[in-house]
Amino acid sequence: MRITEILESYVLAALAEAEQAGELPPAGAVEVVIERPKEADNGDFSTNAALRLARVMRMSPLDIANKIAETIGQKLELESVSAAAPGFVNFTLSPAWLQSQIPEVLRQPETYGNLMIGAGEKVQVEFVSVNPTGPLHVGHARGGVIGSTIANVIEAAGYDVTREYYVNDGGNQMRVFNETLYARYMQAAGHDVPLPEGAYEGEYLTEYAEGLLESEGDRFVAMDRDEATAGMAAIALQDTLKMIREDVALLGIEYDVWYSEKSMLENGKFEQTIALMEDLGQIVDRDGARWLKGQDGDDQDNVVIRSGGGGPTYFGTDIAYHHDKFKEREFSKVIDVWGADHHGHVDRLKAAMGGLDINPDRLTIILNQIVSFKEGDVAKRFSKRKGVMVTLRELVNEVGADACRYTFLSRSAEAQMEFDIELAASRSMDNPVYYVQYAHARISSMLRSAAEQGVDSSDADLSLLTHAAELALIHQIIDLPEVIALSAERTEATQLPYYAYELARAFSTFYEHCRVLSENEEDLPVSKARLQLIDATRIGLARTLKLMGMSAPEKM
RNA sequence: GCCUCCGUAGCUCAGUUGGAUAGAGCGACUGACUUCUAAUCAGUAGGUCACAGGUUCGAGUCCUGUCGGGGGUACCA
Numbered sequence: 001m002r003i004t005e006i007l008e009s010y011v012l013a014a015l016a017e018a019e020q021a022g023e024l025p026p027a028g029a030v031e032v033v034i035e036r037p038k039e040a041d042n043g044d045f046s047t048n049a050a051l052r053l054a055r056v057m058r059m060s061p062l063d064i065a066n067k068i069a070e071t072i073g074q075k076l077e078l079e080s081v082s083a084a085a086p087g088f089v090n091f092t093l094s095p096a097w098l099q100s101q102i103p104e105v106l107r108q109p110e111t112y113g114n115l116m117i118g119a120g121e122k123v124q125v126e127f128v129s130v131n132p133t134g135p136l137h138v139g140h141a142r143g144g145v146i147g148s149t150i151a152n153v154i155e156a157a158g159y160d161v162t163r164e165y166y167v168n169d170g171g172n173q174m175r176v177f178n179e180t181l182y183a184r185y186m187q188a189a190g191h192d193v194p195l196p197e198g199a200y201e202g203e204y205l206t207e208y209a210e211g212l213l214e215s216e217g218d219r220f221v222a223m224d225r226d227e228a229t230a231g232m233a234a235i236a237l238q239d240t241l242k243m244i245r246e247d248v249a250l251l252g253i254e255y256d257v258w259y260s261e262k263s264m265l266e267n268g269k270f271e272q273t274i275a276l277m278e279d280l281g282q283i284v285d286r287d288g289a290r291w292l293k294g295q296d297g298d299d300q301d302n303v304v305i306r307s308g309g310g311g312p313t314y315f316g317t318d319i320a321y322h323h324d325k326f327k328e329r330e331f332s333k334v335i336d337v338w339g340a341d342h343h344g345h346v347d348r349l350k351a352a353m354g355g356l357d358i359n360p361d362r363l364t365i366i367l368n369q370i371v372s373f374k375e376g377d378v379a380k381r382f383s384k385r386k387g388v389m390v391t392l393r394e395l396v397n398e399v400g401a402d403a404c405r406y407t408f409l410s411r412s413a414e415a416q417m418e419f420d421i422e423l424a425a426s427r428s429m430d431n432p433v434y435y436v437q438y439a440h441a442r443i444s445s446m447l448r449s450a451a452e453q454g455v456d457s458s459d460a461d462l463s464l465l466t467h468a469a470e471l472a473l474i475h476q477i478i479d480l481p482e483v484i485a486l487s488a489e490r491t492e493a494t495q496l497p498y499y500a501y502e503l504a505r506a507f508s509t510f511y512e513h514c515r516v517l518s519e520n521e522e523d524l525p526v527s528k529a530r531l532q533l534i535d536a537t538r539i540g541l542a543r544t545l546k547l548m549g550m551s552a553p554e555k556m
Numbered sequence: 557g558c559c560u561c562c563g564u565a566g567c568u569c570a571g572u573u574g575g576a577u578a579g580a581g582c583g584a585c586u587g588a589c590u591u592c593u594a595a596u597c598a599g600u601a602g603g604u605c606a607c608a609g610g611u612u613c614g615a616g617u618c619c620u621g622u623c624g625g626g627g628g629u630a631c632c633a
Contacts, residue, residue, distance in 0.1 A: 306631040
C-alpha cells in the first residue's frame with residue numbers, strides 16, 4: 001500500500017474511533033486528501049481534513065485536528081503526528097520505516113512503482129493517427145510523446161493497455177493525396193497533368209513520385225486514370241506507413257495495433273454502425289446527406305455521409321471506429337490524444353457515443369496545443385502550407401530523442417509551448433535532461449567501482465542511514481508510486497519530468513554530503529548501507545526514465 | 557460573432573483539484589574543483605499570479621466581466 005493510502009486510512013480510522021467514543025461528531029462521507037507540504041517544517045505529509053470538517057462538525061478546525069492527531073497516536077510508519085494552525089494534521093515519517101523501504105525497492109528492480117489500481121482493466125490509448133500522406137512533422141512529435149508516456153504510466157498503474165494508431169486511409173484527404181500523386185507521377189513521366197484542387201504541394205511528394213517512376217517504371221502511364229491512381233495509392237500507402245513507423249520509432253514509440261479506416265468500409269463495419277444508429281433513431285436524412293441528430297449539449301446536426309454518393313465523412317468513420325473500440329473490442333476506457341485543431345470534434349464524438357448508448361465519460365480526449373519553436377532568441381514559424389515544414393526526423397536529429405521527450409513532457413498538454421531548440425539540444429548543465437541522466441550514470445559508475453573493490457552490500461545495516469540527506473533521498477524514492485497513481489488518475493504526464501528532476505537533485509545533495517565508497521575499513525558498514533541506498537535511487541531513476549520513454553545511461 | 561485553451565520571476569514553464577511564507581530550470585550575481593564522474597554543490601537577487609469584481613475561515617486555483625495571445629467554428633482531417 002502506498003504511504004498516502006496508509007495515512008488516509010489512519011485519519012479515517014481516527015475519525016471513526018473518535019466518533020464512537022463520542023469525542024467528535026459524525027464526519028459523514030469525508031474525502032481525506034493527503035498532500036506534501038511545501039514547508040519542511042510542516043512534516044513529510046499533511047492533511048486538511050479537519051479544515052474541511054469544521055463546518056460539518058461545528059467545531060474549530062484546530063480542535064478537530066488535535067483530536068485526530070491524538071487518536072492516531074503512535075504508528076510504525078510515523079515519527080510524529082501533530083496538529084498545526086489553522087487546522088492541519090502533519091505527519092513525519094520515522095527513519096526506521098524509511099530505511100525499511102529500501103529492500104522493498106531493491107526487490108523489484110524492473111517493476112518498482114507499479115500499482116494495481118487499474119486491476120487489469122482494458123484501456124486503449126490512441127495517439128498521433130496522422131493520415132498517411134507524408135512524413136510526420138514536429139507537431140505530431142508532441143502528441144506522440146504525450147500519448148506514449150500516458151500509455152506507459154497507465155500500464156504501470158495496472159491497466160491492460162493497447163497502444164493504437166488509427167490510419168486514416170479512407171477519406172477525402174487520402175483521395176486528394178492519391179490524385180496529387182498521380183499528377184506528379186505523370187508530370188515526372190513528361191505528361192502535362194494538372195494538380196487536383198487542394199493538392200499536396202509539398203516537395204516530398206514530387207520526389208516520391210519521381211522515385212516511383214524509377215522503381216515501378218512507366219507502367220502506370222498507359223493505364224486508365226482510376227486504375228493507375230489506385231495502383232500507385234496502394235504502393236504509396238505501404239511506403240508512407242513504413243516511413244511513419246520509422247519516424248515514431250525515432251522517438252521510441254511502438255504500437256500494438258495499426259487500425260485501418262478503410263478496412264471498416266470494406267468489411268461492412270461502417271454500414272453496420274450506421275444501421276445501428278438508424279435503429280436508435282440517431283440518423284436524419286436531409287439535403288441528400290445523412291446526419292447525426294444533434295444531441296443534448298450539441299445544438300446542431302453533423303454530417304455522417306455526404307450528399308451525392310460522396311461517402312462517409314471523417315466524423316462518420318470515427319463514430320464507427322469508436323463504436324468498435326467500446327462495443328466490439330470492449331475497452332472500458334479509451335484515451336485519444338489529438339492536436340488542438342481537432343477541438344471541434346470532441347463534443348460531436350462524445351455526443352455520438354451517447355447516442356450509441358456508450359457513456360461518453362469512458363472516452364477521454366487529450367488535446368495538445370500547438371508547438372512553436374525558437375532557436376536562441378529567434379522565433380521560428382513552421383507552416384505546412386508554405387512548405388516550411390520541419391519534420392519529426394529533423395527535430396530528433398537536432399536535439400536527440402531523450403531531450404525531445406523530456407522537453408515535451410515538462411509542459412502540460414493543454415498549454416501552448418515554445419520549444420527552444422538551442423536549449424533542448426545543448427548537452428550541458430543548462431539542460432535538466434542531462435542532469436537527470438547524469439545522476440543515473442554517476443550512480444552506475446559508483447556501483448561499478450564498488451563491484452571492482454569487491455564490496456558486497458547485501459548484509460548492510462540500513463539503520464545507519466540517518467543523515468538528513470539520506471532520509472530525504474529515501475523519501476523521494478518512495479514518492480514514485482504516488483506520482484504514478486496521480487498521473488494515471490489524471491491521465492497526464494507532466495509530473496514525471498519534475499519528479500525525475502527532484503529525485504536526481506535529492507541524490508546530488510546526498511552525494512555532496514555523504515561519502516559512499518571509502519578506503520578505510522571502519523567506514524565499511526556505512527558504505528554498504530549507502531550502496532543499497534544509491535542502488536534503490538538508481539532503480540527509481542531508471543523506472544522514471546523508462547516511463548518517460550527515455551534511456552538511462554550507465555556512462556556519460 | 558460564438559466555442560475553447562492560455563496569460564505566474566528578465567526567458568521557458570510547474571503549481572497534486574480551495575490550504576500554511578507562490579516554486580523550478582535557464583539567465584544575473586557570490587563562493588566551492590589534489591573528485592566515489594564539477595554535465596556538480598552551497599548561497600543572493602528577482603512576483604500587484606494580465607486586470608476588475610464576486611463566492612468563503614482561506615483564491616494562482618472556483619464564478620462573472622474586461623484586455624491580450626493561440627486554436628476551432630467544412631458535406632477537410
